[in-house]
Amino acid sequence: MPLTSRRLRAALLATASVTLVAATLPAPQPLGIGDRLFPHLGNPGYDVLSYDISLTYKGRNTEPLDAVTTIDARTTAPLERINLDFARGAVRSVEVNGLPADFATAAEDLVVETPSRLPAGMPVRITVRHTSDPSGDKANGGWVPTADGLAMANQADAAHRVFPGNDHPADKAFFTFRVTAPKNLTVVAGGLPGGKRDDGDTTTWTYRTEHPMATELAQVSIGRSAVLHRTGPRGLPVRDVVPAADRAKLEPWLKKTPAQLDWMEKQVGPYPFETYGLLVADTETGFELETQTLSLFERSLFTGTGYPEWYVDSVMVHELAHQWFGNSVSPQSWSDLWLNEGHATWYEARYAEEHAQKPMERRMREAYARSDTWRAVGGPPARPDVPTPDHKISLFRPVVYDGSALILYALREEIGEAAFDRLERTWVRVHRDGSATTRQFTELASRIAGRDLTAFFDGWLYGTKTxxxxxxPEWRTETPRSAAGGQGPARAPKPE
Known part of the structure; x- marks a missing residue:
């Protein structure tokens, strides 16, 4: 109900013996948690514990999906209003703890008045009935239309184009997806299947995550898909979702995943989630994306003729490495993105060195030569420039890919391979299922190295010069020059 519906709201609240929120609240306004790169992303005052998202897809990419998003949270401060990140959908009603609540929109926030003042430390359930608009633009993310349905690409700040929530990786939560679609389509989402139910011409599919997830990593695939199963290390279920007509053509690529999982586990320890696999979508985005347990890939990466095998293998390992670095251990702020992309690029390059004779030292020397240019164009790795408002994925610049893998190379040279290996394994173990900061990484590195690395990291992470x-000592940087901006989340540099 709109914020002006105070008579009806007062009557409902009177029968429920709940105190009416004072009418003197200031006008609704967008809030944020103070992220330097996305000031209005995330919301203060509560911690989301779980999302239960129901979506009804009618078979047409141009028609909004009917949706119900239920959020279970706990307040961290007294609240008279709850701000949710949400854009590109029509809100039909909102309930707070089962009672109707007034709401309004302010920029990309849905602002909900609580029926009564909520003290800190209180559980709260917010239910939003809304639509989810699939007609977004690929430059800013959200739903991605495919040849036969939809998929999601929510990085960095686009999950709230699909469903309302606290759209920041600092607030991870468990997810349940319930998706209703025509019977001739297959639905797969992040996590494990929780059953399906037929009802006339439609089927409702349920999936649940067993680990908390950042909103930007949510994935739902709807299409004429084949779901292929195999087994990874230690019995891990591996599940690939591909266009049904391409299953034989894609099999030579898909069957590589168990061995890649085994290789990554030998580098940093056990795979951190309940399942893994590739979602191959018939769409053109210009990037691949590490959505949790089900990484998104463009069909053309595997079926085109422009990429050598070693390069495609490297991209697969890049997204796989993100399951540890970025997904299991998420960034506390978007300025910590270098930890995600630097590590994924590091293991991508390591894999290419071991399996395709692509020397790491040569790649890092080339990156070193370009590093000053990348810093001049995009900012230092741990203090990147703010992305352009109309092209948010411009945040994903070379400085956070090879420019940040270069930091890890320098760190290994500085502290030695044994200490570096211990750091990597300790990092993903200590911060599993959480969000972590650059400072936590640098402090852990200093403890493991047995000496203060502050001066080393200050230059490498925040310096304008490499x-x-x-x-x-013989390595040299080139004179800074104009360089390309964003390449999107996340693809390895194209082979030259």
Missing amino acids: PPMPGH
Whole structure:
């Protein structure tokens, strides 16, 4: 109900013996948790514990999906209003703890008045009945239309184009997806299946995550898909979702995943989630994306002729590595993105070195030569420039890919391979299922190295000029010049 419906709201609340919110609240306004790159992303005052998202897809990508999003949260401060990130959908009604609540929109926030003042530490359930608009633009993310349905690409700040929530990786939560679609389509989402139910011409599919997830990593695939199953290390269920007509053509690529999982586990320890697999979508986005337990890939990456095998393998490992770095251990702020992309690029390059004779040292020397240019164009790795408002994925620049893998190379040269290996394994173990900061990484590195690395990290993470490379004093940077901006989340540099 709109905020002006005070008579009806007062009557409902009177029968429920709930105190009416004072009419003197200021006008609704968008809030945020203070992220330097996305000031209005996320919301203060509560911690989301779980999302239960129901979607009804009618078979047409141009028609909004009917949706109900239920959020279970706990307040962290007294609240008279709850701000949710939400855009590109029509809100039909909102309930707070089962009672009708007034609401309004302010920029990309849905602002909900609570029926009564909520004290800190209180459980709260918010139910929003809304639509979910699939007609977004690929430059800013959200739903991605495919040849036979839909998929999601929510990084960095686009999940709230699909469903209301606290759209920041600092607030991870468990997810349940309930998706109703025509019977001739297959629905797969992140997590494990929780059953399906037929009802006339439609089927409702349920999936649940067993680990908390950032909103930007949510994935729902709807289409004429084949779901292929195999087994990974230690019996891990591996599930791939591909266009049904392409299952034989894609099999040579898909069957590589168990061995890639085994390789990654040997680098950093056990895979952190309940399942893994590839979602191959017939769409063109210009990037691949590490959505949790089900990484999104463009069909053309595997079926085109423009990429050598080693390069495609590297991209697969890049997204796989993100399951540890970025998904299991998420960034506390978007300025910590270098931890995600630097690590994924690091293991992508390591894999190419071991399996395709692509020397890491040569790649890092080339990155070192370009590093000053990347910093001049996009900012230092841990203090990147703000992305352009009309092209948010411009945040994903070379400086957070090879420019940040270069930091890890320098760190290994500085502290030695044994300490570096211990750091990597400890990092993903200590921060599993959480969100972590650059400072936590640098402090852990100092403890493991047994000496203060503050001066080392200050230059490499925040300097406008690239510091000398430990062990390679002869390496030189090129004079900064114009460089390309965003390449999107997340693809390895194209082979030259």
